[in-house]
Ligand SMILES: Nc1ncnc2c1ncn2[C@@H]1O[C@H](COP(=O)(O)OP(=O)(O)OP(=O)(O)O)[C@@H](O)[C@H]1O
């Protein structure tokens with residue numbers, strides 16, 4: 001699988017270059033989002049792209065957008081670069097390089113809230129529970145083990161920090177940030193989408209331990225935006241390999257994280273060069289979860 005050089009030159013004004021995505025002004029209130037093969041770990045972008053990763057992230061988001069279309073409106077307009085008006089006149093080679101990793105979306109007024117849903121207890125939730133018996137202040141039964149299923153999925157929002165790390169906030173804080181009506185709406189949407197996706201994934205042998213959604217306003221309506229239920233925004237576990245009390249293996253950048261942890265790198269830029277084997281394994285992991293979930 002080829003990895004195009006980034007950034008691809010386009011005759012559009014670039015609005016933002018995120019850790020993973022390039023965002024362009026597509027005019028008429030729309031944006032063009034190009035998902036690269038970049039991988040960030042410990043908030044640092046690796047120098048080595050992961051072949052096909054952008055195709056997997058974009059393909060998975062589109063899969064879920066289609067699946068959820070009846071339930072929650074979304075900002076997606078077009079997925080085929082050849083049909084995008086804003087790319088008219090762009091040469092075929094460039095359009096082919098964009099294909100499968102590019103979407104045209106309506107530009108939303110993004111709510112400054114990361115809508116995190118947790119169905120299992122792991123990561124920062126597990127740490128929080130150990131220290132306080134709660135996750136983000138939500139009380140939980142005693143005696144839960146690491147990687148246990150939670151009695152009910154939890155909505156544990158955080159801020160969307162422009163710089164630095166996101167911070168957990170209470171539902172009341174979400175209400176004061178964006179108003180009670182929108183707060184309830186994004187919470188209910190996030191929980192409903194998680195539950196539907198988790199139930200479907202279970203039929204394919206996959207547990208979705210947790211995930212993060214983003215929503216925004218377009219013409220006064222709350223819409224689903226950004227990436228949806230990808231390995232970068234979610235923890236996916238092979239259901240048959242989850243043992244309560246242990247860290248489950250995951251289909252994502254954990255391979256890179258583990259290698260980095262053992263490399264002696266101090267987690268400040270520049271990152272070390274990733275070995276070919278780690279790049280290949282990570283690429284295979286992204287492709288495997290994509291195929292398992294979507295066929
Ligand atoms: N329809 C949309 N309207 C407006 N903004 C959007 C829309 N869809 C996605 N976005 C924004 O585009 C950005 C996606 O870029 P990217 O994922 O690379 O960067 P990031 O989320 O800022 O950083 P990172 O994910 O690495 O923490 C997000 O900030 C997201 O909120």
Ligand SMILES: [Mg+2]
Nearest residue numbers: 018020226227
């Ligand atoms: Mg993002």
